Amino acid sequence: MSLASRTRLAALLAAFSVGAAGVTTWAYGYGTERQPAAPEAVVRPSVTEGSALQVVAHPDDDLFFMNPDLSRSISTGIKVTTVYLTSGESDGRNEAHGPHLQDAAGPADHAAYAEARQNGIRGAYAQMATGNRTSAWQRKSVPTAGGGSAEVDVLVARPEVNLVWMQLREARSISGDNPDSLRGLWDGRVTALGAQLTSGTPVKDSFTYTKEQAIAAIADVFAMYRPTTIRTQDPTPGRAAGGGAFLDHQDHMYGARFVQAAADSYARTPDRPHFSVQNYVSYPNSSLPPTLDPRTAEEKLGYLKTYAWMDRQDWCGSPAGCGDRKTATRPAGAGWSQAIRYSRGDGTSWMAEGVAGRLWAFAALDGRMAYWTRSGPEAPWQGPRFLPGSGIDTGATAARLPDGRIAVLATRTTLGTAPQDYGRDVVYAVQSAPDGAFGPWQSLGTPDTADQSGTSAISEPSVSVDPAGRMTVYVRDSGRTLRARAQAAPDAPFGAWQALGGAGLQGDPVTATDASGRRHVYAATAGSVLAWVQPAPDAPLAGPYPTGLPQTTGALSAGPEGDGVRLYFRRPGTGAVGTTLATAAAGGGGGAPQFSPVADAGGRAGYGAVGIAGRLLAGRAGAGTVSTAGAEGPDPQSWQESRMLYTGAPAAVAESAGTAFAAVLGLDAELHVTPPAPAGPAPLGSRPPGPWHRAVPSTAGQPPR
Structure with missing residues (x-):
């Protein structure tokens, strides 16, 4: 987009004068002035700051796969924007089928069905932000790069909440070969992809995008909203066994690739804040254990029911309908309302x-x-x-x-x-x-x-270092088995990838070395955990061994403890943290490690991996904020909660001085840390350190980026 076009877009957005509670400029800061920064640095307790921007392929991908991260971000009052790449028009029939849910089949109307989905999304966001699905929106057509237009919706009562509708045509098939789609555009099978405008949209003129124009249009949205956290779907979800169908909807994965390319373009622009990217698992959640506690899952389902227009009341006044009746058939999806995972x-x-x-x-x-x-x-x-x-x-x-x-x-x-x-x-x-x-x-x-x-769909790498300084790198491959590459000597090239076996591995493998020098590697499956262990230091890794451990949500953490390695994980359906100590097999002749009974390690709820350093734990508490706990204290329910949401997973390290730190990346793209805490066993009843604060303090008087 040219400078003149961008200036016009800024003016249009600034013109969203809502006139309520004295708000006369658009929520994202147009027309405001920053105060000059004072010279001194100030350490303040961390709170949620920054700007979160979600980009999804279809209306409802955010509700199914990014909640509760989304609703919790909205609840903090930070700037939250969701961008929908396609209109999600499907077959053009807004109908539900199931017990007590039969809707009369009518003629296909792609524009009307897409509008109904928009209405449902606006209702769900209004409910998340204000508690009232009928809360008003202001809607405007704005120009995009490449000569197209997008609809921008601003929630009047909470103008920091925005929706951006790119209104491109969807594939209309999960995996079918349809060149007229994001996949076809990415692969060069079509030179341009057209719009599917919704009925009732303020965008009046149809348009098409080439691949380069689509990337530029998304990048320009980033430039206007200046996010510090970008949330998107998984661009590499893998295929079914034997190289079969994609494990996710083609629009999800190819839409995420357009986001990758747009983020790469946006990263080269000057005068922007730093940003992180968080990728979410979509359809594969169907075959994996639930990650959310019942209360959080029920809240998430409530927003989906609003989107699905379950009560059929005409609250929106649109002939197209007030929600997605296809979702009404199964508002929980294929178990998606009970889970959230990062890919x-x-x-x-x-x-x-x-x-x-x-x-x-x-x-x-x-x-x-x-x-x-x-x-x-x-x-x-x-x-x-x-x-x-x-x-x-x-x-x-x-x-x-x-x-x-x-x-x-x-x-x-x-x-x-x-x-x-x-x-x-x-x-x-x-x-x-x-x-x-x-x-x-x-x-x-x-x-x-x-x-x-x-x-x-390779995992994040895990690495072990032996006493000589040789590294061995472990990854989960797309076939869901464990693979490794090792150095023959310190600083030497790595050998070829080795196949270490296993099946159905989920999440990232983790590794740690016990006091005797034996290396352990663990990886979760949908039903338990598999183990690989050296029979003796310098011996080849043996396994995989079944552990008999209970089902986990897939995210593991491991650290040395005494003569063994301690594992931490989340329990499915509750989000509580469980722990067990793995020690050498009896007799010292190798074989599967032995495990202590699984114990609670703190936390009533939460999801995602737990950072560990000695007895210091860091992870998500029930409210989604980063929190710390002391492992195996007298009250395993207690977390010391912060007021800050974060992205990714916490890290923690035990220093040689005998103290421990935890760290996270906030939604503001800043590093946040805890004060030091004893790394060894803490007295019973003692509380972990706090509060969280920016590692690099902000300057007094300077607002967050």
Whole structure:
């Protein structure tokens, strides 16, 4: 979009004068002035700040797959925008079929059905924001890059809540070969994709986008809203066994690729805030355990029922209908209302101590690897600084080498210029010397060498370092088995990918080494956990062994403890944290490890991985905020809750000085940390540290970015 067009768009958005409660400018700050920053830095307790922007393929993808993250973000009062790439017109029939839900079949009307879905979404968002589904919206047509237009809706009572409707045509099939779709546009099978305008939209003129125009249009939305957190779907969900159908809707995965390309373009623009990206699992949740506690799942289902227009009351006054009656057949989806999962960035090993007292934390910002560092216990944090290179996916893994150098690993997406250029690989970078500069990214490739369509569902890498300094990297491949590459000598090239077996692996593998030097690797399945263990130090890894552990939600954390390795995980359906200690098999001759009885480790509810450092735990409490707990205290229900939502998973590290820190990446794309706490056992009844605060304090008088 030209500067003149962008200026006109800003003027149009600023013209949304709602006139209520004295609001006379658009909620995102047009027409406001920033106060000059005072010179002193101020440490304040962390609260949710920033701007969250969701991009989904269809109306309802956000409600099914991004809640409760979405509703909790709205509840904080931060700026929340959702962008819908397609109109979701399907077959054009707004009808439900099921017991007591038969609707009379009428003629296909794609525009009307798309409008009904819009109405349902506006009702659900109004309910999330105000408690009243009939709360009013202001709707406007705005120009986009490439000569198209989008509908922008602003919630009058809460003008920081916006909806952006790109209104492109959907594939109208989960996996069918339809070139007139986002998939066809991405793969170059059509030169342009047309609009499917909804009835009642303020957008009056139809349009088409080339691939480049669609990317530019999405990137320009990013430029207008300036998000610090971008939420989107999974661009590489994998295929069914044997290279069959996609495991997700084609619009979900190819829409997410357009978001990747748009974020890459937006990252090259000047004068913007840093941003992180969070990817969400969609259809594969159907076959996985529920992650939400009953109360949260019921709240999520309530918003879906509003969207589905379950009561058939004419609250919106639209002839098209007030919601999506197809969803009324099954408002919980295929178990989707009971789950939320991240397809990337759920690892907890992204912080490490290098030389004594020097901490390093890593996160993907702006498609690059950012890092923060602290030189000693009394020194301030510095950052973010960036390693060279782009395309870095959400998630990072850090490890300390024996001489105090740090290695950082991630996965990287290559967009390329042609569809066949799209792909992913595992990369790593190592410091040249302790506290020194990082070397260039080096590629380990991918175990998915036969993947021609770029659907590689490889996990975030996990890494172990032996006493000599040799690294071994573990990933889950698209076939849901465990793969590894190892160095033959410190700083030497890695060998070929090894097949370590297993089946149906979920989430990211985790690894830790016990006091005897035996390496453990664990990976969740839909029903339990599998283990790989060295029979003795330096011996080849043996397994997989069935553990007999109960079902988990898939996100594991592991750390050494005494003669064993302690595992932490979430219990399905409650979100409580469970823990068990794995020790050597009886007799010392190798074989499956033995496990202590599973115990509660704190937390009544929550979801996602738990960061651990000795007895310090960090994770989501029931309210979705980052919280800390002491493991196995007298009151396993207690978390010390903060007021801050975050993205990804917490990390924690036990320092050589005997203290422990936890860290998260906030929705503001800033690193937040806890004060130090004893890493060893705490007295009974003692509380974990607090409060959370920005690692790099904000400047007094300066508003958040």
